[in-house]
Amino acid sequence: MLQSTSPVPQHIAIIMDGNGRWAQERGLPRAFGHRAGAERVKEIVEHCSDLGVKYITMYAFSWENWERPEEEIHQLMRLLDEFIRRETPDMLKKGIRLQSIGRIDHLPEDTVQHLKQSIKETAGGKKICLTLALSYGSRQEIVDAVRTVAGQVKSGELNPKDIDERSIQQALYTADYPDPDLLVRTSGELRLSNFLLWQLSYTEIYVTEKNWPDFDIVELEKAITEYQKRDRRYGKTKSTAKESERISLRS
Numbered sequence: 001m002l003q004s005t006s007p008v009p010q011h012i013a014i015i016m017d018g019n020g021r022w023a024q025e026r027g028l029p030r031a032f033g034h035r036a037g038a039e040r041v042k043e044i045v046e047h048c049s050d051l052g053v054k055y056i057t058m059y060a061f062s063w064e065n066w067e068r069p070e071e072e073i074h075q076l077m078r079l080l081d082e083f084i085r086r087e088t089p090d091m092l093k094k095g096i097r098l099q100s101i102g103r104i105d106h107l108p109e110d111t112v113q114h115l116k117q118s119i120k121e122t123a124g125g126k127k128i129c130l131t132l133a134l135s136y137g138s139r140q141e142i143v144d145a146v147r148t149v150a151g152q153v154k155s156g157e158l159n160p161k162d163i164d165e166r167s168i169q170q171a172l173y174t175a176d177y178p179d180p181d182l183l184v185r186t187s188g189e190l191r192l193s194n195f196l197l198w199q200l201s202y203t204e205i206y207v208t209e210k211n212w213p214d215f216d217i218v219e220l221e222k223a224i225t226e227y228q229k230r231d232r233r234y235g236k237t238k239s240t241a242k243e244s245e246r247i248s249l250r251s
């Protein structure tokens with residue numbers, strides 16, 4: 001049962017894993033798992049929004065996923081394109097603001113256009129910010145951030161001795177978002193798979209055996225209930241931090 005007295009996470013990040021296994025268990029091709037997985041996204045985002053979650057970041061396609069068979073990549077790109085085109089009017093209506101992180105210039109040109117259009121159209125959404133991690137890898141994000149910071153040093157805008165946690169955080173794709181409070185990974189794997197390595201430093205981790213296409217709102221509430229029982233210490237000896245407190249960035 002969700003605790004009405006404990007706060008819900010402000011930002012939930014999800015590694016949506018297990019589509020292939022979901023299909024395999026049913027004797028179906030992997031593509032069916034991806035379709036079933038894509039159909040889950042809407043209800044989870046909307047339920048998060050109803051619960052008062054302000055940011056949800058979903059790992060939809062990793063940098064390393066480009067190494068999958070061409071046919072599977074093609075199916076995933078088609079599903080992404082369908083999702084953006086089908087859901088944009090509803091996102092607008094429901095106050096969902098779409099964003100993306102990752103090297104999206106590697107996505108098919110049409111999809112990039114649809115994505116940018118949807119981001120523009122939904123920019124006024126105030127209920128929840130949905131960030132899709134697409135062609136995303138955390139190490140690649142850090143490489144891109146180092147390039148940005150190096151550029152600032154080269155132009156004289158930044159002195160190397162003034163580089164601190166904040167200057168790096170500001171150069172990440174996620175500069176505008178608070179760090180996730182809760183990370184959910186479906187299908188049981190105990191790894192980060194190159195997702196938000198910097199941002200997850202003090203995030204509470206919840207792993208479920210459920211495959212992503214089976215992750216419904218009951219499962220979501222289980223994850224949040226578990227989160228509400230955690231004692232976030234941020235390295236201190238006891239929890240004095242209130243939920244709203246964030247680690248202060250020290251230089």
Ligand code: IPE
Pocket residue numbers: 016017018019020021022060061062065076187
């Ligand atoms: C997650 O499901 C979707 C993507 C990574 C794009 P998988 O396709 O990884 O499914 P499993 O892990 O093989 O079951």
Ligand code: IPE
Pocket residue numbers: 015016017018059060061062065189191193
């Ligand atoms: C992580 O899942 C990426 C996404 C969910 C998009 P993977 O299936 O690619 O991760 P590994 O290969 O099991 O680490």
Ligand code: MG
Pocket residue numbers: 017018019
């Ligand atoms: Mg997987």
